[in-house]
Amino acid sequence: MQFVDLYAQYLSIKPEIDQEMAAVIAESAFVRGPYVDRFEQEFAEKVGTKHCVSCANGTDAIYVAMKALGLRPGDEVITTANSWIATSETITQAGGRVVFCDTESDFFNIDPVAIESKITNRTRGIIPVHLYGQPADMDPILEIAKRHNLWVIEDCAQAHLAVYKGRTVGTMGDAATFSFYPGKNLGAMGDAGALVTSRDDIAEFSALYARHGGKGNHVMEGINSRLDGLHAAILSVKLRHLDQWTAARQSRAAVYDRLLQGVGDIITPAVRSGGSHVYHLYVIRTKHRDSLRDWLGARSIPTVINYPRPLPLYQAYDYLGHTAADFPVAVSHADEILSLPIYPELSDSEIGTVVTAIRAFFSGIGAP
């Protein structure tokens, strides 16, 4: 069994992918070009924003969005203690200061209540992450942002097409960023990313900034962060299947939810009411995490810990001087979370194998 099986996904759409890749090669449309333009249009339309500016990866998209929003040295940006480091390192890259917040006890996302106490007169924006595929609690976040005149960038890297109270993620902030890293819910065959926005000023700046400050007429210095034609063509093909794959992830999660009910001390992922979870990761909690993980590993069942430590407690952030006591919720989750295999092609019988092994583990330790 694999944690994610990208080859199975390729095989399910091989003729479409092969045909599109051959077309890109025949036209030598390798960097930017018609396939990139087409994907940008299709993706903006799918998410429900006016613009999409593709980038070389999802990390660049966050960085470019902050440059577009005019971040200045010393400006503070608030984000979550539980994410991939791309969310926070880009704040520093863009010249800002990272301010971490603790997370919600049930949903693993930034705790809106914790945000308010972190706001200073240097705060410029908030970057909520829709972690694991579950939307952050956007209403209170947007309300706080409005009251303090802050921008919001949604980090949607793990949450393509997830819905918060009837709104698709990516449509709520000033801008939103996506990763198309191969293992993400919509993945290229290499690095790729994009930012989406309905603000013309952000789209215009970003499209220039990510392409050396403008082709032909450099109105500013920028960076080189372009989407390749092959990846764009692959993403266009996969985008047609994304609704179906998202539904498959949700049905895989529902099978886990049902079979794991009442097994040991396992807490299955909660879903916020009025929205949807798109299960980039299926993350359970148990006090016996490490021994369960070893047990499953010994039975060739791969699991991952996303993430082993809250970001502020990594060496990279020693300079902020945080201790575990600053992020009690994120710290307690970090010792309990375990991501089980999930992807659209995962079969019922494979889920059965995982759950049978988990049940055997808990009967062995005497069902806590």
Ligand SMILES: *Cc1c(COP(=O)(O)O)cnc(C)c1O
């Ligand atoms: C994957 C990811 C990113 C970065 O995307 P890349 O395409 O790998 O650069 C940013 N934020 C989160 C939460 C991610 O999971």
